[in-house]
Structure formats: structure tokens, C-alpha cells
Amino acid sequence: MLNLSIATWGGLFFAGYLLTAYTRSQRSPLNKVPTIGPSGFVTSYYGFVKSLFYAREMLKEGYEKYYGGSFKIAMPTHWMVMVTGPKLTDELRRAPEDQLSIVDTIAEGIQGDYTLGKEFRENHYHILCVRTLVRQLDAMFPDMQDEIAATFSELVPAKKGEWVSVPANKTMAQVVCRTNNRLFVGLPFCRDPEYLDLNINYTMTAVKAGNILGHIPVFLRPLVSRILNSAESSKQLAIRLLGPMIQDRLEKFERHGSMNYPDKPNDLVTFLLEHSEPRHRTVRDLAAHILIINFVAIHTTVMAMTHILYDLASRPEYAEPMRQEIISIIQDEGWSKSSIGKMHKVDSFVHESQRLSPPSTTALLRRAVKDYTFSDGTTIPAGQYVCATAHMIHTDQDNYPNPDQFEGFRFADLRDGDRESSKNQAITVGLDYLIFGGGYHTCPGRFSAVLLMKTILCHILLNYDVKLVEGSPPKTWSVGVLVMPDLKAHVLFRRRTSIVS
Numbered sequence: 497m498l499n500l501s502i503a504t505w506g507g508l509f510f511a512g513y514l515l516t517a518y519t520r521s522q523r524s525p526l527n528k529v530p531t532i533g534p535s536g537f538v539t540s541y542y543g544f545v546k547s548l549f550y551a552r553e554m555l556k557e558g559y560e561k562y563y564g565g566s567f568k569i570a571m572p573t574h575w576m577v578m579v580t581g582p583k584l585t586d587e588l589r590r591a592p593e594d595q596l597s598i599v600d601t602i603a604e605g606i607q608g609d610y611t612l613g614k615e616f617r618e619n620h621y622h623i624l625c626v627r628t629l630v631r632q633l634d635a636m637f638p639d640m641q642d643e644i645a646a647t648f649s650e651l652v653p654a655k656k657g658e659w660v661s662v663p664a665n666k667t668m669a670q671v672v673c674r675t676n677n678r679l680f681v682g683l684p685f686c687r688d689p690e691y692l693d694l695n696i697n698y699t700m701t702a703v704k705a706g707n708i709l710g711h712i713p714v715f716l717r718p719l720v721s722r723i724l725n726s727a728e729s730s731k732q733l734a735i736r737l738l739g740p741m742i743q744d745r746l747e748k749f750e751r752h753g754s755m756n757y758p759d760k761p762n763d764l765v766t767f768l769l770e771h772s773e774p775r776h777r778t779v780r781d782l783a784a785h786i787l788i789i790n791f792v793a794i795h796t797t798v799m800a801m802t803h804i805l806y807d808l809a810s811r812p813e814y815a816e817p818m819r820q821e822i823i824s825i826i827q828d829e830g831w832s833k834s835s836i837g838k839m840h841k842v843d844s845f846v847h848e849s850q851r852l853s854p855p856s857t858t859a860l861l862r863r864a865v866k867d868y869t870f871s872d873g874t875t876i877p878a879g880q881y882v883c884a885t886a887h888m889i890h891t892d893q894d895n896y897p898n899p900d901q902f903e904g905f906r907f908a909d910l911r912d913g914d915r916e917s918s919k920n921q922a923i924t925v926g927l928d929y930l931i932f933g934g935g936y937h938t939c940p941g942r943f944s945a946v947l948l949m950k951t952i953l954c955h956i957l958l959n960y961d962v963k964l965v966e967g968s969p970p971k972t973w974s975v976g977v978l979v980m981p982d983l984k985a986h987v988l989f990r991r992r993t994s995i996v997s
């Protein structure tokens with residue numbers, strides 16, 4: 497027996513693993529949930545491969561067949577249950593964190609312990625800090641606008657009467673990352689190319705590493721994560737770049753606490769210091785949290801802003817009405833967060849772009865901490881995933897007339913005809929609009945993200961004409977449930993004489 501070769505032991509171990517997995521799958525409550533694609537123990541892998549290419553079609557089939565109930569789609573290591581209809585979607589968004597968890601989803605989905613570091617799971621005060629930051633957006637608005645203008649003048653050196661070709665995604669990544677970090681860590685860090693690269697790449701590196709780690713056996717993950725080395729090397733770089741500044745701020749905080757002192761910055765570092773427990777007030781912990789906030793803030797906003805730019809370049813008829821709206825409001829009131837808030841057409845255009853080009857065709861992704869049963873009897877066993885079919889909700893005729901048409905001013909028209917105009921804003925969340933999630937975990941950064949995107953859009957409209965490069969319309973890519981804009985396409989910019997400044 498002991499003389500068996502390593503290969504034989506390996507084979508026996510694998511066979512045992514398969515037998516256990518098979519036996520467990522036969523007893524799972526998920527067998528009662530209908531499957532889109534094959535549901536067999538082995539054939540379900542074909543269902544997963546199919547979902548990589550045809551996720552939208554599979555979601556549509558499930559949504560139409562089982563509306564008001566649930567269905568499931570195979571993932572490589574688990575099933576993804578999708579609930580449909582307002583009742584179950586509402587139950588999903590209201591489910592408490594200790595039953596259906598977003599933290600567990602990130603921990604498992606992108607292997608957060610390895611890719612973001614243990615700080616992400618151990619303390620969540622960064623969420624409070626984002627809430628504080630969005631309350632400061634009025635005061636921060638001039639910095640936001642200044643950084644947008646500075647980035648465009650460097651990266652889009654278009655001349656009057658001359659079209660210049662600009663890489664859309666790369667430019668949006670710079671403007672979004674620079675401007676967010678002007679509010680997070682201030683000048684000069686927000687313009688440091690090494691720091692910008694770190695934050696733009698950190699998100700992608702973590703997501704890619706998380707995907708690899710999620711598909712290999714648990715016992716190999718610590719080793720492979722060291723080879724991929726995303727969390728630790730990024731943290732070390734953040735400490736090198738921001739360390740002296742954070743150290744200085746820590747010393748000032750020791751001396752003054754939350755009291756004001758001359759030149760006290762109104763930025764994320766201040767909010768992190770004020771919301772953290774004393775044991776977390778270290779350079780390492782604060783740098784890790786700055787990275788985590790960049791992780792949630794940058795990629796999402798860059799993808800959305802790239803879609804918005806493509807939507808503007810491919811639909812030139814929207815530019816002039818938005819320009820007129822901006823000019824009339826700015827001439828009356830000047831620039832501020834509040835004046836941007838009055839631009840219903842600009843808000844609507846951003847909203848419509850997000851409705852049709854979401855970051856994912858699903859939303860409210862949660863992992864069951866313990867068995868969770870919905871009111872229709874669907875049980876999500878502990879460790880399994882459940883989500884809502886966002887794309888189907890966003891393109892349901894009952895929610896949006898002409899749902900597949902891009903109607904840039906559909907929300908502005910609704911707001912203008914509706915006194916309750918706080919509905920139908922790009923920041924509004926609801927059962928028919930899940931871009932920013934829902935329930936307790938609804939994105940707290942959406943106020944900042946939407947203000948930033950609208951301010952960038954205003955800057956583009958007032959200072960440039962934009963159009964697509966002829967013969968190369970950008971493509972939207974989908975891999976499984978993920979949706980991405982064309983990352984390589986260029987857009988043409990031509991300088992205009994700005995009427996308001």
C-alpha cells in the first residue's frame with residue numbers, strides 16, 4: 497500500500513474528491529432550481545463554457561421562462577442562482593450581510609484576502625470615509641474641476657479646426673484616476689505617473705489574479721498568490737510613494753486629533769485618520785485602505801466614462817442640446833456641484849449610457865453565509881451565490897419603453913414632467929435600476945462618481961467637438977456576465993472656443 501506511486505495517490509485523492517463532490521451535488525437544494533444549459537455533474541461544465549460567450553442569451557431565456565422565480569447557470573466551481581421579478585430582487589437586496597454577504601463575495605469572487613490584502617476583510621471604515629467624502633463634494637468641486645481641466649490640457653492637445661485622435665479608455669483612465677486622487681490624496685501625488693499607474697493597474701491586476709486564484713484548488717492559493725504577488729507589491733509601492741506624507745499626517749493627527757489646524761487638508765486621508773481605530777492608524781493600514789478605495793472607485797468609473805464618451809461620439813445630435821443646457825445654467829449660476837445638479841439632460845445622458853452599458857449583466861451578487869430561503873422556496877445553500885438579472889431588468893419593456901434604444905434624454909423628459917424629480921436621476925437606485933447595487937451596500941461613492949462623470953462630460957462638450965474615427969465603431973465586449981467597452985478604440989477631438997469658463 498505504502499509503495500503506491502505519487503501519481504496513484506494523486507489519482508485516488510482526485511477520485512475521492514470527485515465522489516464527494518458528486519454525492520454532495522446530488523443532495524443539494526439547488527437541484528430544485530431550474531437550470532439554463534445542461535445540469536449534469538459533468539455536462540454543466542459545458543454550460544459554463546457556453547455562458548462565457550452567450551451569458552446574455554442565457555439570462556434572457558431564464559428571465560422569460562422563470563420570471564418571478566429563479567433559475568441557475570453553471571460557473572466553474574459553483575452554481576450562480578439568478579432571482580427574477582421585483583419581489584425576489586427586493587428580498588435579495590434587503591438580505592442581511594450575515595446571511596447573504598457581499599464581503600464574502602469579494603473575498604471568494606476576486607480572492608480579496610490575497611488580492612486586496614487582509615485589511616479589506618478586517619475593517620470596513622473606508623465605507624464610512626467614502627460617505628464622509630461625498631458630504632464634502634460641494635467644497636471639493638473646484639479641485640475636481642481644476643484637475644479635469646489640467647488633465648485634458650495635457651492629454652488632449654487638440655487645436656481649433658484640427659481633429660486629433662485620442663485613445664478613449666486610456667485617456668478616461670487618466671482623468672478619472674487623477675481627479676479621484678486629487679480628492680483622496682491631493683497634489684502632487686494625484687499627478688505622479690507611478691502612483692497613477694499603480695491605481696489604474698491595481699484594479700486590473702487584482703481582478704485578473706482573483707480570477708486565476710478562484711479557479712485553482714484552495715490549498716494552492718497562498719503559494720500562487722505569492723507568485724502573482726499583487727496585493728503585497730502594490731501595498732509596498734503605495735507605502736513608498738505615500739508613506740512620508742501619511743507619516744506626517746499621522747504626526748499632525750497625534751498632536752491635533754480631529755481639531756482643525758492651519759492648512760488641514762479636506763481629503764480622504766483626513767477622513768481615514770478620523771474614522772479609524774487607533775490600532776489602524778499606521779502607514780501600512782492607511783496606504784492599504786487608500787488602495788482599496790481606489791480599487792472600488794477607479795475601474796468602475798473609467799469603464800462607465802469610456803462608454804459615455806463612445807455614446808457621445810457616436811450620437812453627435814445630443815451634443816448641442818446639452819451644451820445649451822450647460823451654458824444657460826452656468827451663465828445664471830456659475831459652476832458648482834449644485835449647478836451641475838440642475839443639468840437634467842447631462843444627467844440623463846450619463847444615466848442612459850449606464851443603463852445600456854453596465855459593468856455587468858448581473859447585480860447584487862451575494863454569497864450565502866448560511867442556507868438562505870427566498871419566499872418562493874428557492875434555497876441558496878451556504879457557500880453558493882445568488883444575484884439579480886440586472887441587464888434584463890434594465891431592458892424590460894415594463895420598466896423602460898423602447899428598452900433597447902439609446903434615448904439620451906429619456907430620464908430628463910421623465911423628470912421635467914414629474915414634480916418628484918429626485919426620481920429618475922443617475923444616482924437614484926431602485927428595483928428597476930441596479931447599476932449601483934441596492935440595500936445596505938448600495939454604492940456610497942455613486943454621488944462622487946456621477947458628479948465626476950457629468951463634470952467631465954461638461955468639460956468635453958464645452959471645449960471640444962468629438963466624433964468616431966471613421967470605419968472603426970468601438971465594440972462592447974462581454975465575457976460571461978462582465979461587460980467592457982472597447983479598450984483600444986480612439987475618438988477624434990477638435991477644440992472649440994468655450995463660451996463659458
Ligand code: HEM
Nearest residue numbers: 623792793796797800860931932933934937938939941945
Ligand atoms: C460608475 C462608477 C461606480 C459604479 C458603477 C459602482 C458600483 C458599485 C456597486 C454595484 C457596488 C455594490 C453594491 C451592491 O452590490 O449592493 C458598489 C459598492 C461600493 N462602491 Fe461603488 N461604484 C462606482 C463608483 C464608486 C466610487 C467613485 C467610490 C468611492 C469614492 C465607490 C465606493 C464603493 C464602496 C466603498 C462600496 C462598498 C459598499 C458596501 O459594501 O457597503 N464606488 N459600487
